Amino acid sequence: MTKHISRRHVLAGGAASGAALLAGAGSAGAARRPSLALTGVTVIDATRSRPRPGMTVLIAGDRITAVGRRDEVPVPPGTTVVPLAGRYLIPGLAEMHAHSIGTERISPPLYLANGVTSVREMAASAVVSGWRDAIGRGRLLGPRWTIASEIIDGSPSLLLTPDDPGGAILVSDAAEARRAVRRVRAEGADFVKVYSRVPRDAYLALADEARRQRIGFAGHCPDGVPVPLAARAGQRSIEHVHTLWCATSGRDREVRRMLDGIEIEPGGYAGWFRRFHEVEWLASGAYSPDRAAEVFARLRRHRTWTTPTLSMHLIVDRPEKLSMTDERLRYIPAEDREWWRWAVENIYLPGRGPEEIAQQHELFDRRLRFVGAMRDAGVEVLAGSEAGFIYAYPGFSLHEELALLVRAGLTPLEAIGAATLGPARFLGVQDSLGSVHAGKLADLVVLDADPLADIANTTRIHAVLAGGRLITADERRRMLADVERAAKEPAGALPAAAVGCGCHAPRKAWPA
Template identity: 50%
Template sequence: MARTISRRAVLAGAAAGVAGTAVGVGRGAPASAAEPAVTAVTGATVIDAVGGVRRDQNVLVRDGRILAAGHLHRVPVPSDARVVDGRGRFLIPGLADMHTHATEIEPTDPEMYVVNGVTTTRQMTANEAVRGWRREIEAGTRLGPRWTVGSDVIDGSPSLWEGLGVPHVAVADAAQARAAVRQQARAGAEFVKTYTRLSRESFHAVADEARRVGLPFLGHVPDFVPVTEASDAGLRSIEHLFEFWYDTSRDERRLRREIARIRIAGGDYAGWFTGLHPVEYAAARSYDPDRAARVFERLARNGTHVTPTLTVHWTCDVPQDVPHDDPRFRYVSEDTIGYWQWATETIYLAGRTPRESAERRELFELRLRLAGELAGAGVPLMTGTDLGTAYLLPGFSLHDELRLLVRAGLTPAQVLRAATLEPARHLGRHDQGAVLRGHVADLVLLDADPLRDIRNTTRIDSVLVRGHLIDARARRRMLAEIEDAARNRPATGALPTAAGCACHGGGARPV
């Protein structure tokens, strides 16, 4: 059973660590009456997916929104403004992680997101810890991203998550699927998440009932439903790159018959992951570019977003390549690192032969190519990491996703769009994702040009989240406090089985 950690332990006394802000990191204090009304980023190069590149810009922020943005000769700075020197620096919209499974196992998740410039997150499974964080953030007593929180996983019966501690609903038919959607709507879910073992009948019942109750539905394309059929049914976003291979294979009919013959027991995520590998690999090897072009055109026409989550495919396909001495791991507890090691050895590497390792390495390279082809065909992509899976970190791993998308063939400008504007559009937030007057002041000031090298998104000087400034000094202090919190958290030696990813499991959080 997972160890419970109180949110009250999060970065005690960190309110002083956010220079000039009204909100502290752990528990905040009310804004001072002397606090400047306007924060001004001056002389920066602004980059976004709406206006492109604009040099020598002043951006004024007041009350959590962008008051003005334009050339420094046309946007004067109030004499009493707090000034952030943007000369030689690059200002981009806040980044989005659109596939997370945060839990209270690591109670500093909200802070790790914002110090890394991630100001929007989409929680893929219902979670009381995240709902609590969101209440604190919206009340102004804590700094953190804007969280959209989904439903329990709606899976087929038997579910891959039976007995594993992951919030899920197993449905055996259309009636149960409809009832599950209604129950999740009553529970306050902002969207319905579909999962891997839903039957075709149940999937379409979820789609229809979600429309009836006014909730978007999104998630995994089930093993028994073609990607194009799911898109036509209104699936808002497709998570991961598992199911694309069958629609794009010249052997689709035969491979789908093989999938239908495979029986997976309840709670056997690892059995699903390993059991379907030969079929998935055969599908990827029989990829038909002409079929793929028709599939991608249909997704683009339907406006179906895709969240490739290349980071999680990397940790699952080639876990032997993941460095276990990454210095960023100092920001998480010993128990979390222990879980990562256990999950990697028990789920992804156990029994893996040299041949399978070679096949999975090839498969990962094919996934990279697939992501590039989706983007080239005009399918809107979004950035997401699948936080909760082994060796993925809040905020930090989002920058790894950006790097992998460039490796997949996207330009840095396309990647920034996938991390900013497309998530805002998907969420229906027309006042986010760009540096424009009236937009929410979620901004990241970089020391180097991300269009020249996407890795420059990690060279963060300052972050504004809801208009609150975390300057360079405050970021260093927050990171030190996060590190101290991780170091001082007593190790239990227990596996945090309720903390893993319900998407890519091992008795943890759903992918």
């Protein structure tokens, strides 16, 4: 079936990543003779509410050149036919909140094997930038990457200790914030990553400078900045639920006072985390539908997207439920596995009595309801899982996020949209990605079962196409076996991607 898959396919796929991708759809593929024909497949994407059964999809180089019924789209002689009757075709998935781990032999293949063909990396990483370059040169097979700046935080920062001055840029005032934006712009960041402790004045200056420099900014809504103000200031996406629901509380003055009263030590992530949990409990317990309606309207009006990262919250809210014998641990390098276990045992589990456990379980149910309310109000939601965070297995964890989004109230098609067309629109690449249409890049996932019948079926992956490069079922199995082997090797020349988000217990702050 795949005898004509050549090295040319690999190169064509790789060359379309990165900057070339952001330039928008080209037409080079359209003029070329198709090399692949996917036939008899049911096409599902978020541009239509109904699946399209019995479709033929022609692919030339890295592009889709035609999609239609058999009688509409004849297969030219010499085209390699991939018969897919009984199977389902969805656009390649985008992981919109990642902190990739391991080496180039771990995260890039794990994403692709799981149908993740685009990744938004939420903190600058020289390692990940290196992977992106290698993918762009056709040396490495992997997803398309959008990569954040270094994290910009206030001072003191949650992330840094006096012993560890790396990993974030600290800003105390407007001038420093503007300098930081200009610096990360010059360094080539795709967007500015803003973090929890940036003071309000510095934040507003950062927003203004980002607009002047024509670079987007996204991340946490800082503790000192109400969500409606962040939306008006132009923050492109707000990550996690905890930063979102403070403004939707009927006791928002009290919530605001608590937030303003949080003082931290340098690197004081754990202390901040505990204080913030109290704020969340109070805020969500007094959830006000009226206030929420105002906040949601503001988010819509300013086109502010949200990335709830429910899978991350599930890990943190219910750490006692984590499996220490999960079979996917075989894909995780030993040093990361050790760190994950250490972090759970030393940061997330201690001090949790029955009352706190019950409270945090209730908090997670409230998060689901909150995301359902945002969905009902038409707030734009992105699927991001905090991949690479403890027990968030790169590639796999996005599927957990999709399932959680459905539990929260999205339809399966809406959840798929939050990982396909939504990210493409968010990134401004909807001409090239996000749906199964002629002219778009051939980033596609073939499923063995209907994802609209059960969102868990997104995990039943038969094959993946990355920029027109077909990864067959056999090759996919080999990729996973290679990752397993690579994970057993001692950490070598390539360091693990440094800090986690910093969203939760950045690795360097609590050495294992």
